Amino acid sequence: MSVGHQVTSDHQLARLLQIGIVLEEVVEARSYHHYQSLDDAPKLDPEIESLLEHAAAESAEHRERLEALVDELDAESIPFDEIEALVQAQYGGTEPEDFDDILYDQLCNEETAYKFYDDLIGALRASETTFGIDRERLIDTLVEIREEEAEGVEEVTKIMNDRQ
Amino acid sequence: MNTADQYVKAIYLLQQMENGPASTGALADRLGVSPASANEMIGKLESRGLAEHEKYKGVTLTDEGIVRARDALQTYCIIERFLSNVLSVAEFRAEARELEPVIDDLVAERLDTIIDRSPECPDCFDPETDACCHLDVPAESVETEEQHAD
Numbered sequence: 001m002s003v004g005h006q007v008t009s010d011h012q013l014a015r016l017l018q019i020g021i022v023l024e025e026v027v028e029a030r031s032y033h034h035y036q037s038l039d040d041a042p043k044l045d046p047e048i049e050s051l052l053e054h055a056a057a058e059s060a061e062h063r064e065r066l067e068a069l070v071d072e073l074d075a076e077s078i079p080f081d082e083i084e085a086l087v088q089a090q091y092g093g094t095e096p097e098d099f100d101d102i103l104y105d106q107l108c109n110e111e112t113a114y115k116f117y118d119d120l121i122g123a124l125r126a127s128e129t130t131f132g133i134d135r136e137r138l139i140d141t142l143v144e145i146r147e148e149e150a151e152g153v154e155e156v157t158k159i160m161n162d163r164q
Numbered sequence: 165m166n167t168a169d170q171y172v173k174a175i176y177l178l179q180q181m182e183n184g185p186a187s188t189g190a191l192a193d194r195l196g197v198s199p200a201s202a203n204e205m206i207g208k209l210e211s212r213g214l215a216e217h218e219k220y221k222g223v224t225l226t227d228e229g230i231v232r233a234r235d236a237l238q239t240y241c242i243i244e245r246f247l248s249n250v251l252s253v254a255e256f257r258a259e260a261r262e263l264e265p266v267i268d269d270l271v272a273e274r275l276d277t278i279i280d281r282s283p284e285c286p287d288c289f290d291p292e293t294d295a296c297c298h299l300d301v302p303a304e305s306v307e308t309e310e311q312h313a314d
Contacts, residue, residue: 006266008262009262012262012263015253015263016266018251019246019263019267019271019275022250022275023275026274026278082250083251083278086278090277090278108274111270112271112273112274115268116267116271119266119267119268119271120266123265
């Protein structure tokens, strides 16, 4: 068992990136689901609509960047079709009560993703392991994604504050 | 999960297995650290009010320590179930231990939204098999070395 915050192998790194992909999948599915549910809403809120559309697109882009990193690590593939179905099934059954519900959920998703990348970047910086992928490029990519998550948190928080 | 959480979780499970205080030797063995490192951390846990150490008997969690340990165990349980039930990882135990230090409880909670967690968690965790009892593939028993109290 490893005690402490470190990433010590390509395999462990690939698994962590795969978890990142799943988190992005959750954000994407959740945003898309909420976005779709807004179609039925009596008063469409353009600000929230735009936020969700952007969040879904950004998560899809993050997922693709993480997938490209995992591909370089020569890791075993994971059943993403099944994960996508699982995520959709879990979220398909829950309808948000109102716009505040949607915003709060979106905030949780963005905050969780931010925390995940922040911990991962910290663990990578603490590690002296040589990975099968350029360390600087890996960390730079994760830092860029983390910053976009931070912007997402700020954006949702601003809309929430404006609505109060 | 930080280092202190990993320790309180290990003490909690050893206390369950030994039905009494956890010996320093068994704790060091479980965490793969030296007895000296385990002793040093036990001292820190004592100063934070999370554990009490009695010479020749071993370490026991305080009520506050038990709460921390159960939270940590819940996070660990989610990681194990996610690896086994969602990603179909055969070596879920070894991988969960590797990932545990890097996965925060906030992240684990989000992963938990796509697995069906039992309300009894973390009591679903069996220290003997070192696995959650709600895995799709039942975990086989792992051999654990009996350690005498220090």
